[in-house]
Amino acid sequence: MEHWKRTIERANRCFMLGELVDAREAYLQALALAQVLYERWEDADEAVAACVISLHNLADLHLRLNQPEESAEYLCAIHQRLLQTMQNPRLAPSLREAALRQSSKTYVELLSFISEHGEYPRTHRLLHIGAAPSPAPVHHGVH
Secondary structure, three states, rough: HHHHHHHHHHHHHHHHOOOOHHHHHHHHHHHHHHHHOOOOOOOOOHHHHHHHHHHHHHHHHHHHHHOHHHHHHHHHHHHHHHHHHHHHHOOOOOHHHHHHHHHHHHHHHHHHHHHOOOOOOOHHHOOOOOOOOOOOOOOOOOO
């Protein structure tokens, strides 16, 4: 966790100084660390928060680069990861609960992004998953 924190702090310093290429590289390193340790961290809330922060920081960086579609991809990626975590019965209950708590924040962030920058294909798909009618059930009986 300490290595992740130092990496994020370095990335944030670069971002504030306008060194966006270096910031992106450090954010990607932080994300890689967070993803590798996601299911291994003792504190599930910290594990989930590290992934959320890493991806949200990348989204902010791409907005600053005037690349809103890339930003949307990062925002969708973390929200989708949390939804998958919540639904995965093989994961620790503490990790699933942490994902549930953070998912409300990632959802609000997505809605805020859409209200300011519009929808993109992935945001539309992710937020409208439950809105589409279900296909008709297939019956495999003998006729």
